[in-house]
Amino acid sequence: MPQIETFLLSKKERPLVTDSEDAARNRQSVATDDQLAPPDLEEYLDILRHLVREPAVVGAEDAFLRIVRRELEEVELDLQSYKGVLVARGTDPDSLILSGHIDRHGLVCTGPNEFQYAAFTASNQSELTGDSVSEQMIETIQDRFHGQRVQGHMPYIGTYLGQGTITNSFVCPHRRNLIFEVDGLEHLQPGTPISFLDRLSINDGYISAQLDNVVSVAMMIYLFRRGFQGTALFTAEEEAGRSWRYALAWFQREEKTTERLLVLDTSPYPNTEAADAQQLVLRHKDASAVFSREMTAEVQRRCQELGITYSHKDLYVESLNAVREKPLSLGRTELGRLIVATHGQITGTTLQVPTTGYHTANETASLSAVEAMLRLLESFFR
Numbered sequence: 428m429p430q431i432e433t434f435l436l437s438k439k440e441r442p443l444v445t446d447s448e449d450a451a452r453n454r455q456s457v458a459t460d461d462q463l464a465p466p467d468l469e470e471y472l473d474i475l476r477h478l479v480r481e482p483a484v485v486g487a488e489d490a491f492l493r494i495v496r497r498e499l500e501e502v503e504l505d506l507q508s509y510k511g512v513l514v515a516r517g518t519d520p521d522s523l524i525l526s527g528h529i530d531r532h533g534l535v536c537t538g539p540n541e542f543q544y545a546a547f548t549a550s551n552q553s554e555l556t557g558d559s560v561s562e563q564m565i566e567t568i569q570d571r572f573h574g575q576r577v578q579g580h581m582p583y584i585g586t587y588l589g590q591g592t593i594t595n596s597f598v599c600p601h602r603r604n605l606i607f608e609v610d611g612l613e614h615l616q617p618g619t620p621i622s623f624l625d626r627l628s629i630n631d632g633y634i635s636a637q638l639d640n641v642v643s644v645a646m647m648i649y650l651f652r653r654g655f656q657g658t659a660l661f662t663a664e665e666e667a668g669r670s671w672r673y674a675l676a677w678f679q680r681e682e683k684t685t686e687r688l689l690v691l692d693t694s695p696y697p698n699t700e701a702a703d704a705q706q707l708v709l710r711h712k713d714a715s716a717v718f719s720r721e722m723t724a725e726v727q728r729r730c731q732e733l734g735i736t737y738s739h740k741d742l743y744v745e746s747l748n749a750v751r752e753k754p755l756s757l758g759r760t761e762l763g764r765l766i767v768a769t770h771g772q773i774t775g776t777t778l779q780v781p782t783t784g785y786h787t788a789n790e791t792a793s794l795s796a797v798e799a800m801l802r803l804l805e806s807f808f809r
Contacts, residue, residue: 466801468794470652472634474498475627475645479636482580482622484533485546485666490585491529495644495661502651509680511663511673517656523807524658524775525650526674526761527643527691528665532786534577534621540613542621544605546666571787572596572607576624579615588615590624623788634797638782638790640665643691646801655808662761671764678773686719688775689726690762693792694740695785702792705738706799708779712741714756715763722776729806735799740779778803
């Protein structure tokens with residue numbers, strides 16, 4: 428499979444939806460009163476720094492969900508835990524519904540000294556259709572883990588079971604998965620989750636860690652601390668294609684529909700130049716469905732009013748595909764699957780932070796993008 432890194436567009440060829448004349452004109456006109464006070468990045472980074480250290484391997488997120496719940500219990504919220512989703516609601520729960528998946532990539536022990544990429548194990552492959560971004564990039568990322576420190580944990584409880592080092596990784600064509608050789612965790616039993624040993628790094632205006640999608644989880648906690656009174660769904664198993672089912676079960680349980688669902692995530696780019704071409708990433712659609720035109724337009728308008736540069740990932744991918752022999756997928760998102768499953772009764776749009784180093788412990792995003800996303804989200808309630 429061709430690597431996405433080899434299909435870079437020149438500045439002339441790259442989709443120029445990164446900023447607008449309106450945004451440029453508004454850059455100097457945004458109000459600076461208390462309602463639009465800049466985000467407290469130090470407070471946000473303190474939350475993120477703490478969460479990054481906690482394991483949340485896809486399929487074994489229970490301990491991490493309890494940590495998120497503990498953080499939210501410091502705020503006066505209605506908190507309910509269900510299978511695969513933690514729901515936090517303020518006093519105006521229908522004003523805006525945020526969703527962000529809490530799981531991160533990692534390994535799972537599947538036999539004697541045998542370790543596989545947790546998201547793509549046999550038990551998860553029924554949810555994977557071959558056209559997700561993760562699946563299309565599996566061969567691209569297979570060489571990125573050599574020397575990576577990892578740590579084992581007891582499922583559900585999260586108790587630490589020791590550390591090891593990845594010495595080799597390769598794609599097995601028969602199991603359609605990444606297979607890892609790990610030195611130091613030979614004692615683990617099948618079913619044990621193994622997370623990357625992770626710490627937040629801040630250098631020259633960029634943050635690095637396994638950001639997908641703990642960067643959004645930290646944002647939702649931060650927003651509640653700043654006065655957000657809507658609803659937030661913290662979903663599990665998105666990397667295995669299941670999070671939409673847990674979100675859907677909650678909507679059905681509540682007999683609720685909405686046109687104001689905003690799904691937060693990261694969005695991969697092949698290099699820093701491509702990622703920094705915009706502060707935030709929007710979408711009109713994914714491979715499953717067209718998103719809410721009204722909600723997408725509202726987010727775009729808010730970007731323009733706040734002087735935030737943005738692009739649409741679907742347009743970017745379509746431009747790449749115009750010069751590719753084998754097209755890239757638009758990806759199947761949690762939101763797209765919800766729209767299809769409910770025939771549009773649950774809809775909204777997505778908002779993403781552009782990153783590089785996708786699905787590694789060194790995924791990187793600019794502080795400018797993080798600050799822009801926080802400003803945009805706060806504009807919904809301040």
